Amino acid sequence: MPVSSARFRTLTILGGCAVMFLGQSARGADPPVPAPAGSAADLPDFQPGLWEYRRLALTSDSPRPRFDTLRKCADPSAEIRSKKAQLESRGCQFAPVVRRDGRYVSSWTCPTPEGPLTYRHVLIVTDPSSYLAMSETRLGHRVIQLKLEARRLGECPGAGGNGPANPAGIALPPAQQ
Secondary structure (H helix, E strand, C coil), X not given: CHHHHHHHHHHHHHHHCXXXXXXXXXXXXXXXXXXXXXXXXXXXXCCCEEEEEXXXXXXXXXXXXXXXXXXXXXXXXXXXXXXXXXXXXXXXXXXXXXXXXXXXXXXXXXXXXXXXXXXXXXXXXXXXXXXXXXXXXXXXXEEEEEEEEEEEEECCCCCCCCCCCCCCCCEECCXXX
16 A cells, blocks of 8 residues: 555654664663753764664554665764754654663654654664664554664775765665675
């Protein structure tokens, strides 16, 4: 169904925005601390380069989980800023980020033609080259749960150590095992 497929893509794109405006690094046993939404200090500082994203998606209307892997040259910090700005321009409302026990918890609501889309996200930053993101997106009775593991694999081909040689983020095929 094209509507369901388009809706899934929209929800997945929003789910991919998961790490936006979230904290810098993970520290153990931090008390809950709200951070001002959208400030530059809230953005993670990830290293640009060749990244691998492994995503597991569970949807309320499908009994089978969906798993995919993507490798691309990326600057995750710049992508986060860009995606947050796109969501803000669409009228999304953000709650303050809360840091608790080395995790960054965020939520936001976005208007859609089908009603409000709500999003809750937990980000665990391992270091500037890896993170784990878990999220839940709700639109009406539909629920999508995502788990995203992201890790930097190294420099982009032809980058020479100066960030992505592929600024458009063109997907590279996963390595053959």
